[in-house]
Amino acid sequence: MTEHEGTAAALRDARALIAGAVGVPSVSGEEAAVAAYLADWMRAHDFTAHVDEAGNAVGERGRGPLTVVLLGHIDTVPGDIPVRVDEAGVLHGRGSVDAKGSFCTFVAAVAALGEDALHRARFVCVGATEEEAPSSRGARHAVTQYAPDAVFIGEPSGWAGITLGYKGRLVVKASVEKDNFHSAGDGTSAADDLAEYWFRARAWAATAGGSSPFEAVQATVQALSSDADGLTQRAHATIGLRLPVGLTPQDAEAHLRDLAGDLPVTLVFVGHEVAVRHDRDSRVARALRVAIRAHGGTPVFKVKTGTSDMNVVAPHWAAPTVAYGPGDSKLDHTPEERLDLAEYDRAVLVLRDALTRLVAD
Template sequence: MTSDATPPHSALTPAQQEARDLLIETVRIPSLSGEESAAAQFLTEWMTAHGFTAHVDEAGNAVGERGSGPYTVALLGHIDTVPGDIPVRVDESGVLHGRGSVDAKGPFCAFVAAVAALPPQTLAQARFVCIGATEEEAPSSKGARHAMHTLSPDAVLIGEPSGWAGLTLGYKGRLVAKLRVTKDNFHTAGEGTSAADDLTEAWFRIRAWAAGVGAYRPGIFDQVQATVQDLGASGDGLTQSAWASVGLRLPPSLPPYAAEDAVYDAVDELTTDITFTGHESAVRHPKDNALTRALRTAIRAQGGTPTFKVKTGTSDMNVVAELWPVPTLAYGPGDSSLDHTPEERLDLAEYDRAVLVLTDALTRLAQTAAATASASS
């Protein structure tokens, strides 16, 4: 988070105050994955009142559009949150506390506020489509999967916390392996192994395989991370069962289906049933294109030093990359280490600055697109 002091209330412009009110009210509205309708309705009403053509689409997404130019920018954020009731308040330092303030209502509201502030010339040069997506925090990614089939953008911004001066180029992939071992019961004084023994051995082998992938690479982005997400065992006197869910974070060099084969090989002779879910391929976008240049210039104009990042989690960037092979970045105010935590909070001064950066960057991007189109005609 930025250490800059929040401007006093009287120092805010009317547009800044409106942008803050948009965020605070959006955070106040509960919107767990699958329960986003009230938040989507509020956002579409706000966008309609601020010059957007807005609606709630078939996936429950809040969609707002401004501009008529031939160059299309998709600004895809998500409005659902993980569980956890954090009382919504703005403290004396100008910090907004509340679930979703960082992940990711803050970034999406910054998108909306920035597009609302764009001047007429920019709106004549490009078309800006803000999509407040549903179920990003769920395995379905329902909102993004719907949006990717309804739009063919020329550039994409993903609303995720990067810090106001940060630019996220990529995210690791994901795979979840669900393991189960079922065996006849036996006396523990005899020979043999229990279901839990075999399950534990399977986990040890998967962990050893994961540790060997990319071990020669210096950064964690190019390695496999393996964690146990769920673990248990039970018996009824006749049979015994053991189960586990293993989460795998995958580097760009390892597609999910290749990881499946590796897991099967690792536990080959163990009597383990395996099913796989959550397939997401890693993605990493180039750092030098019209979109990144516009954001970098805008960040510097606000006194910041642009910093490129890659993340070990996943986002809707992973989902849309295949159908939207265009310049893409994830951007938004906030400290991503606060995602999903009881301490989730966003400095409103940082939010203000991110809105200014986005407004400037989108204006520059539209100008560049218009100049390029003019030069080629």
């Protein structure tokens, strides 16, 4: 078999891998079937593979002294999108972009590595569970298992994109409960008090960060409700904040507690994630940048206003890190989620090249 024929066969296998993975539903907390599918595929392609205690699909190839971890999530948000490949070669289905496409890119690239790369490094692919849930169960387990020299996080950036950072996160569950009273009388309702707290929080967020989207503090009301039973009024809100580098969730929490002042509001804080931004000149970013150019692309560095498992692993893994994967992240969580398989092919080839260059340095 010629090199060209070998590459074509590897890409056919890669397409079968992603079609199969997207075809297995895996809403957060229900990833067992897709984890088993991925572990089976890896075992059939020269990986040592298993499903770990957190439900992650884990596959390893290589025997060298370096450890490269490629961690991408295999869970999805809810939403049934019929899985199909259209006439233009576009795969439709939940998870095609966010983020089974990225993890399958990792697995297919590692499956196609040559002997020289496998002699130089151990490549560990981790298909993580519950990234779309606050628990991030899979990534939190993975950080206890490995001490990598280089890290790739599987998230869509486009085949020529390199993501260096994600904003932090804090979620505030605010509630007010007070005795019922006649609306014609003096005083404020539970909903009034909760609204006043939101106004204060929003005003603080508007001045607490910088002017660019990545530097700003973004605050949104994610849920809002109120009720009364004739004796007691109750109002509840969930407020989500996206935090820039330099503002920790703990510091933001302290500010938000102070804002309550004399309001009878109860605050519960969850979802603490620290913002992260990695070096664009790290050896991982450099290897990927060179590989993108070698395949005819112009590298584009990105930072994202959301969060990912990069936020989870960064405090534990002091290793050069990027996020990479094919697809348009604007399609994440939407009814139109889809991935051009030609772009997926190119991402597989770019990543195989980047991994080979990385461990050859």
